[in-house]
Amino acid sequence: MFRGQRLLSAGLIGVSLTIASQPAWAQLTQITAVQIQPTPDGLNILLGGIQDQSSQITTSVTDKTLTIEISNAQLRLSEGPLFRRDNPAANITALRIEPLAGNRVRITVVGQTALPGVTVTPEATGLSLAIAVTPPAAPDPATPAPTGSTDNPENIELVVTGQQEAGYVVEEATTATRTETPLRDIPQSIQVVPRQVIEDQQVQKIGDALRNVSGVSILQGYGGSTTNYTIRGFDSFVNLRDGFRDDGFYAIYDPANIERIEVLKGPASVLYGQLAPGGIVNFITKQPLRDPYYSGQFTAGSYNFYRPSIDFSGPLTTDGALRYRFNAAYESTGSFRDYVNGQKLIFAPVLTYDISDKTKLTVDFEYQGLDQTFDRGFMPDPRFLALPISRFLGEPSDSYDFESFKGRYVFQHQFNDAITLHNAFSAQSYNAKRENAQPLIIDGFLINDRFLPRRYTDVDEGAESYNMQTDLISKFKTGPVEHELVTGFELRRQQSGYVFRRTPFTPINIYNPSYGTPIPTEFDTVFDNDTTTDNAGIYLQNLIKLRSNLKLLVGGRFDFVTLRAIDLVNGGSRTKTNEDASAFSPRVGLVYQPIQPVSIYASFSRSFQPNFFEFTAPGVVLEPQRGTQYEIGIKSELLGGKLSATLAAYEITKTNIPTPDPNNPDFVIAAGEAKSRGVELDVIGEIRPGWNIIASYAYTDAFISQDNALPVGSRLVNVPRNSASLWTTYEIQQGKFQGLGFGGGLFFVGERAADVPNTLNIPAYVRADATVFYRRANYKVAVNVKNLSNAKYYDSQGFFIYPGEPLTVVGSFTLSF
Template structure:
């Protein structure tokens, strides 16, 4: 593998040129050209979750308003910055959180006045801020404490009132002033207008109240009768996550699953069942083969329980949806560098903003590079990731977003250890392949577009298309069962070319209707998809190795074809869903999906079609939510899933029925501290039927006599206890076992699933005083013992308790952090269902990030 330690520094130096060029392009703060919105009072303004643009006509009182985010606490304004622009001036009111600001604006003569409630001015230079003649056209800018809980910003123009544009940013609230507004289209007697862009405040803190995965619509989580937990970007940054599977630590009922030979993935066990398919912005992604970089992830949504009603053939445990960052309507640039032990280097770049003065075109670009050695002998990896996004605001109700992700990932293919007791005696660094042979390279491409048009306030159409193309070139040493001396490991060399193609076209209508006093949010859609997986394997003999005293350098013999196959499906699906509001406190969710799948399975050596068949499946879901108070939701749900059997046929050459899953779930969702803290308690039972098990007449074949059951309790508490103090606490009791089988003993536990698991991650950042911006974090993670094989052989993956810690400092436009992972050097293992992979010992990662 070719690796270049110089590349991180080259990438950072090149980023400076990119940053300068982009800054010059996006520095202009343009004026919105959107139509006038006839609203004048703060309580009447609707706040969407995605950036929208609008012009607020000044009413007779001369007042207009914009909201970034409001809560009941006083927000500290810790700094005022004035940044001249080509059109005028940006006034940035800096906060420690960059959130929770509200502004009410009005004009008097040549003066613009903005009052900001629920805020306190804490400036290092004094009790007020004043700057005279900061730019041409503006006589003065004054920021003062108006009363005990509000701040006033006063901007006086030299001749005319400046045009104001108000936006939320990561740093706080931005007043973008234009000193020469365009009045050509305004009649002479038209009232003066204050132009305002209303942008949704990005979710901050650990609690995210809304998600799309559960309903494919933007819906409050408390209204969905199913367990959903969202991990936002703040958690990813605070924990310094470099592999998405790490986030399973913070979700109850979810365990990480090892990627393909060490490939970074978001594969997990959810409620006892391994999720073979995940979602990328709502599109299906067979994540076992495709790496997933964290640099452009906005949040990760975990939906627990069957999701076939919206997404087709899946395991019944649940699904994970990664949501990518989207372009912002204002300039934002960030460069970061992470370094760690084991020669870990990871620079990243995040650039976003408008490409045109009227903000019709917005862009975002994420770039990440990674180069690292490993705690595993002879392991190393190198990755380059590029992800541009472009949004075209075609009109007030029409948008088109296109995005591309490309990743090249080179790594040493290493599955770890076999599930045999002797391997648990080895040091976690022990490598059992061949240093000069084990190697892998993955090229992953993801491209998509999303077109959305609102016909009216009540009708919306969305069309989305995605293409995922992945090519894997792998050289692997296969590990066989130990010989009788319990130290000699037979091995065999293999080479493979593997490719995955996944295409999806989604068409959806969303309607909000009333039938009398009953409200409906109706979703109906049509999906067209094609999935294909192709592989060619070649094998060669390779010398055995002593696992306790390895000697490397064995050369493979002559390679011969082993097998070459191709399988996949073409699917047409129609689905409908209705979220019914019977009463404000009573909501019912019903839905169903019809899937028609043509499944193919072909031997590429003989060009013989082995398992072509057509499948029809109906996947229903129903649930009810009762909300006795504004902070409490009680729910019950029932759902079914299906998952086709691609590979196998019976002894009589008959195709198998798809696996069928069914879940019953009850739960309560409770909010505390005015919604800043939320808890979810769920009880469930899942039954999966038609599980393949060996044919008692001829074990080479299978029959569908198996059934697996998972029942459990899950609890999570997420949110902000006090300003600056965030927490995620989880507990899960998961009893996942074989409930019917003709060969496996009933009651055997499913592989990799602990009976009990719990976690706590909490951070605190000092909010004021001389140490403001200093932060601390600590995490404790417990996983009980797990079975290593099925049928259970008595070999258990040992339980463990692991601790992490964090120290950070945030100041102005930069921050630095040091994360300590596995603080006490705990030895523990993860699995993908068979192999045991030792996890990292004590690890340090340090990060510096600068915003521009």
Template sequence: MLYRFFLRLAAASAIFIFVVPAQAQTDTVSSSVQKRQSDSSIPRLSNLNQPATTVDEWMSQIAQTSVVQITGVRLNATAAGLEIVLETVAGLAIPETYVVDNALIADIPNAVVIPPSGFQQANPAEGIASVSVTNLPNNFVRVAITGFDAPPIADVRTEAQGLVLSVAVEEPEDDVIEIVVTGEQDTGYYVPNTSTATRTDTPLRDIPQSIQVVPNEVIRDRGIVELRDALENVAGVQQQGTRGTGQGGDTFTVRGSGFFTETFRDGIRYNLISPTETSDIERIEVLKGPASVLFGRGEPGGIINLIPKQPLDTPYYAASFTAGSFSTYQGQLDISGPLNTSRTLKYRLNVFYENYGSFRDFVNGERLAISPSVTWDISPNTSLNFNAKFIPIQRETIDNGLPVIGDRPADLPRDRFLDEPFTEQTLDAFSLGYTLEHRFNQNWSVRHASQFVRQTDTRLITAFDALDETTGELAREGRFIDGDYQRFQTNTDLIGEFTTGSIQHRLLFGIEYYSGFEDPSYQSVPYPSINIFNPVYTRQRFALEPDFFRDDHYSGVGIYLQDQIDLLPNLKLLAGLRFDSAYQFASEQDAGQPRNDFEQTDSAWTPRVGIVYQPIEPLSLYASYTRSFNPTFPSFRNADGTPFEPETGRQFEVGLKADLSDQLSLTLAAFDLRKQNVVTADPNDSLFSIQVGEQTSRGIELSLDGEILPSWNITASYAYLDAFVSEDNTLPVGNRLANIPYNQLSLWTTYSIENGDFEGLGFGLGLFYVGDRVGDIDDTFRLPSYFRTDAALFYRRDNWQMQLNVQNLFDVEYFTSANYGSRTGGVNVGAPFTVQGTISVQF
């Protein structure tokens, strides 16, 4: 099928070049300085500058915000050291300089570097380790000049060609030290900007919707490698189980709505059938609430967007090895750098391998993931990135957990395994894609991206069935699933910034096309039962003879328009609208029987509108309204044979976002979310269903992320969530939704010693509380609440690090979720006291 992919790439590229421009949204490059001093340009609660209140003041502010392009950076050697020339077409303000460690910093207001990737050069002169010029949020440019053992000094002046910094070094050193490059430094737990909520690089406090970010530093400090573990730090996200047994792999619910929350990779749909590892991920962004206005069909709870690591301008090499409990071993490699002397061609390669056991009897697995990426800066305004991910090895024992007795999970040893040792999932997957970005001028840009994903999956399962709670005899069913899953998606975004009078606009216009194919086959056969109190495994594989076949095709087109409007400097409006047309064709066949074909086309308009008011600069008050739609599967029909309407969602949300300091932010949100057109049983004919159901989620979420004090980081969240059946034919109204607790709390914090005899020593503490949950929507059993404590100890020195992570420090017994929200699906058991050690090195 590769030839089809490349044909689609060629067609999409032709559309991009000749018909529809696409958006070249560039990620803000983070600063190369790890610890920042207080700066008046960075909003804080102590900065109480009031917004303009007169026309003259507004006009003055608008005039002051004219952005100057830095079109080139030139380094000239001098007798004293170095001269840095920032070439511009207009004058730049002379910035104040300040020192952080061995770096001299100058933050230039009302400026932008072209290209957006900035400029970096290592060892430009004797005594100077590196020079970087990078974009910051809110039209600031940071010049960072790093010395070896002492900060340089500089004289700043303006000349005809631009801004000139004459740099000298007071105490040059001969030994060269390695400088952590821009984009790969430890930036801490504070992430001020995101692109997921708007498809543009926007400050979090300017977005009228809740979004929580898990940066790579949290993933590293917790010593985790899977998406499911990283999402424990996000308020309102719950696991739904089905690890390896369901067609969606790991499944999550956001804000209690929907069973299967969509996962994206850099804004393109990316759902793996197996658990998702995070070795090549820079950060995870969770947008809460309906997201159809930008991402099309999906559950109303939200989306999960994985932001991958990008190629770097400067050589970077990192490797790590981990060994842990239950014979678990991991190795990671992350290398990047330029491929030519002009640094216009750069690469990145991430390799991850894991061979792991489990506290559960017979359970083990192995996986290998390889993620290459190459970026070509064709010109200062144009870049092209090719990326891929290959998963040639993904094998894991399928484990359905423990059964239910009475109204609780069965009281059995937590290592008790009730499947068969041969039950297993194997997956072979790869993705290929590219992103083309071009900036026409200071105000208009285009971004075009395409991706093809293919997965081949095989699963052998011994599924739980009825349990005799007196004798402990558990009926089981042998299942075989084998399938090929393919998906192609391409989208084009055009972004423009302009003004209408005193009102500023950032306009986004986008087009998306996707298509996919699936051909799974299934088999279900009787299989010998097992006694849960005294298990005896048959170890007999059943003959693989699929007896049910599916052949599914789907495609869709989405067109969307969004405007981010600054009505006043402290009043911002976000409005968007999308139209989707979705086509599905499903063909089903029982062995020896004729095929049954089902065809369905759905369309929907999905709006979003929100407003942000900032009474003072670091505080935002917001409100928003959003909608979603999600087509039903075409073989699900009304009694008269007509297809069901798409499920819909709508949400009202209000909240506040506050920058408590330049490195610490808080978000508080309250919401009312409703999922409508839910399929329920037909009271007049039990063989059919009708669409009259509604499920409601109401709640409050609080998150705190960033640096409390130098070297003290924190990410904390709390969610109160009331998720229940609000309309139904058969279920009692008010029944809670499965796996959703009323209360959920997480905290992870680290502290490191930065000087003295114990410099480099650090500690981490994690607290995770999940309240009691109903196991199924009929409320026949419950999962008890739990409080888990994690801890970490690490030592970082120069370019190497040793780290010890402990999960479940006090060895509490707990259950994470009920599979499928079903009494017979099995309950997943939480891991006991677990320890792992990691040694890593970076060059």
């Protein structure tokens, strides 16, 4: 799978060295003050502090929105990390000034009835922007904005530019509504982990970024290859990638091309179909930029870890209509676990073409290859928790080879100011091969209190999925009431194959392991299944602005799911299974904003999951599992909008869980029920210039409330009653130590049930991390230390238990232009 990896790795390092030879940017300028003054036809904006006339100022236009970007500049306002005004002038509805990555500042001006124009004039005290809104047609996006006269003969250059996120402040997300919606207008808890947090924490396994979010517990995936989650008490084996479904065993993500991570708490079936009721994680990928951007990074750390990566982006045409982005990374690592190692390769090109000022097409592709040891961790038993965390209970030759190919297009056309069509198609293919010595589960787990029985497995698996989404977004009014209506449908087919072979194998002494038993060559085939799942969904959602401070979100989705399975085990004979399920999933929520920075909300939502392969005594497929959530909360923007907080309380009830039929144990009935109740707090933003924070706390009470076989009251697996996190960084803003920064964090996870019934609890732990870094205009050096106290801790896989990393040091060097 990894032929030529050494060449690629050397090539990526070479790119980093080549970048170092390019000229550095000019000295940074800082915008220290913003003054605005309404005028008869618009607005005057004075940006205090800009004195360098070599700064490049660029513009782009969309509909009634003017975007101005200033390169080689930082926004350093005493009142916070961003500047925002609603209705600052009679014909302007919004003004927003915010920092971007790569030392840039973006100014967004939204006209009420027409496109704003800008005249730029350098002045002694800063930079003056005269914004005017006039009825004539909008200028060509590729045409530079006019520049005003000045006593300084050097006018500032204006060209078309792009966008890139920066900082911890996030105000909008797409996961909750399928449109860019302010978080404060969403009647449901949604948390966003921005790119800056991923970089500051030097996240290598993308799942670790979710430790910053309340109510989310890491659920180690398939042999340590994937990462899933327990959210609000319920396991989630499905993720989203840019709004498209990625099923659990094949959902492998890499930080290289992830821009941010959005976590929607509670049922999400109203927009995404069959899902667990706890919530969904949506990985948002990086998109092409209008400005040239080149970045190379080399990272190395404990356990022979090294990773070169690149991120290139920019225009391919002079007018910026065709743009690209290319991310690539190669990773090679050992482990604190004996005989465990792995290699990973990812590359992800993206192209965006502005067909016109109303029409845009984006095409992307992603390849990932994984070649690593398949590690099953430990059994859920106290004797295993007493073992050294390095102890490996498989064979040194155990392996897992995985490849994925993902392609997608996104087409968007704006018919007019009120109607937009969004159409997207995704195709994904996965192939995997597993060979390993697998623990054999028996009563008591061990033979003679020391030997773990095993069998050897040989598994081939793969899947292909095709997904089409089409949304029509309409904005209109009924009297004084404003509507944003999303009408859409989704079609999806997934075809998967799974061949499972096994044979008896030698037990292993867990206290004094001996490896090297010859690998078997003959196996019994236990499973040989081909499965096709078709899903059709139709959904409708209306975000209604009843008043300026009162918003109603109402929606629903009908889903129709068909499963066809063929079992080929019995001598090539075919056993066919055909099952159907359907459900309606509603959501209703209300947001009240008594004052501008505060939102009080309440919502009701439902989810569903088919109970395929679960039959009642008459042979009828059990009705789908249903989840019902009631949630109330309050969202607040503190410190002038630079810090945001969400406090939420909820109750989720999951019903129709299969449980044995007391009158016929060979069948099931829908008598099982589980509940989860909790309170969550999330805080993120900038306390003062250069001082960032992301923190969380969750209290979760998740338990079995009804069942015919399991003890009622048993805690659900991998759900701590209490969990919390705190991460903060500070970067010196001026003086001779400008750019020097440091930070640290604590991650607390309370005691969790390892199984049901609750025979073992996974111990609570506190993990401490730290970082120190030095950032200049076009390079950054950073050292991160994870698990400073070398705490012993474990994560759950749902059954198996995985030791967490001990003290680990990671260093990185990044060049960006």
